[in-house]
Amino acid sequence: MSLEAVKDYFKQWDKEEDIIELELSSATVELAAAALHVEPEKIAKTLAFRGIDSEYGILIVAAGDAKIDNKKFRHTFGMKARMLSPEETLEQTGHAVGGxxxxxxxxxxxxxxDISLKRFDKVYPACGSSTSAIGLSIExxxxxxKGKEWVDVCKGWEDGEEN
Known part of the structure; x- marks a missing residue:
């Protein structure tokens, strides 16, 4: 169902046909990179965290080789980085972990x-399932x-190559 919701979502830009449906799992950065034949850092992973209010969380989209930096996260959002459980993630996003x-x-x-994405011309986020992705420019x-803003909340990617 989630893949279908994403396909419907992309119809407004006539991009639903650009979604790549894979035979292999792309549930992790490494699996997605192997299935798509790209470097792991070009996988745009989406992480779900508890939000400022208790009802809904926030999403951070970052490069595949980036890791959340707790100090930067706290400085940016004024709270500790606490990920949603798989059940909470599914309930809030409509997508299971891996998609x-x-x-x-x-x-x-x-x-x-996250600014870790800005070094690439094209990245590959999931599309609602553990066997789907789409290639998109950063723009x-x-x-x-529907990016709200660019943030700097990750570490570990600074030594990666550009483009």
Whole structure:
């Protein structure tokens, strides 16, 4: 159902046919990179965290080689980085872990894009299932993912190559 919600979501831009349906799982960065034949850092992973209010969370989209930096997260959002459980993630996004993306969300969650993505021309986020993805430019990812703003909340990617 979640893949269908994302396909419906992308119809507004005539991009639903651009979704790649894979035979292999793309549930982790490594699996997605292997299935798509791209470097792991070009996988745009979406992470779900508890939000400022207790009802809904926030989403952070980051490069595949980036890791959340707790100090930067706390400085940016004024709270500790606490990920949602798999059940909470499914309930809030409409997507199961392994297919979480900022598209076709069950609830309008704020989406923040980490600057670790800006070094690439094209990245590959999931599309609501553990066997789907789409190749998007950074500008498209921000637009289609309804990015609220660019943030710097990750570490571990700074030594990666550009493009």
């Amino acid at each position: 979480v993306c900022p598209f076709g969300l069950a609830h309008p969650l704020p989406v923040f894009m 498209e990812l921000y637009e289609y993912g």
